[in-house]
Amino acid sequence: MADLDMKILVVDDFATMRKIVTNLLRQLGFKNIQDADDGTTALAKLKEEKFDFVISDWNMPKMSGLELLKTVKGDADLKDTPFMMVTAEALKENIIAAIQAGANDYIVKPFNAATLEEKIKKIFK
C-alpha cells in the first residue's frame, strides 16, 4: 500500500503539469510532494535527500525523463526508488524503452486522479 506520507518528486518542465500532478496527488491524500523543472534539478534533489517515489515527464530539455530514469537506475543509492514516467507519447517503442530502462510503470496524458491512483496502487502493492 502506498504510504500517504511518502516523499514524492514530480518532474516536468511545464509548470502546468507540475501543478496538475501535485493537485491530483493531494486529492489522493499525499502530503509530502516536491517538484523539479528539469532532469538535472531533479537529479540534484534526489542525491540530496531521500525520495520514495519519482513521477517524471518524458520530453524535457537538458535532461529528458528517459535520461533521468537511466541515471537514477544506474546509481547504487537511487536505483531502488520507484519511478513512473508521465508521457504524452504513448508510442509502443517509447513505452518499451521506459520499461527496459527500469520504469516501474508509465501513465499517458491526459489522466485523472482515478487513473493516477490505480497506477500508484499497482506500483506499491
Added chain:
Amino acid sequence: MKAEYLNPFLSGTVNVLKTMASVTPVPGKPFVKKDKLSKGDISGVIGLTGAKQGSVVVSFTAGCALRVVSAMLMEEYTELNDDVRDAVGEITNMISGDARKHLAEAGLKFEAGIPTVIAGKGHEISHSSDGPCIVIPFKCDGLEFFVEASFDS
C-alpha cells in the same frame, strides 16, 4: 486533408479537455483557413515530423482559455498570464500526443517538437507545410477555441 489525419485531433481535443478540465468541447464544422490570422487570442503551436511534415495549433479566445485553465489548475485565472500561457502549451502538447497515438495505430507515425505559445489579439501563425490549413472550431460552455492542422500534401 484526409479525415484519417483530422479525426484524431478532434477526438484528442475532446479527450484532453474532458479528462483534464472536466469540460466537454463541442466541435463545429471544419473549414479551410485562407489567411494567417489566428482565430483566438492565445495559441499553442507544435510542429510535427514523420509520416508527413506539419503543424498543429490550438487557439483559444481569452475567455475560453481562462475558463479551461482555471478548471485544469483548480484556481481562478482572470488574465492571460505566464501560468495560462504555460497551460495552453501543455494542452497543445497533450492534444498532439493523443492524436499521434491514434495516428500511430493507423500506421502514421509522427514525432512532435516542444510547443510554443503566442498571445495577443490579431496574432498571425504561418504553417510551414504546403497543404491546406483545416480548422476545427469548438465551443466550450459557449466559449470558442479552434484546432488547426496543416500537413504537406
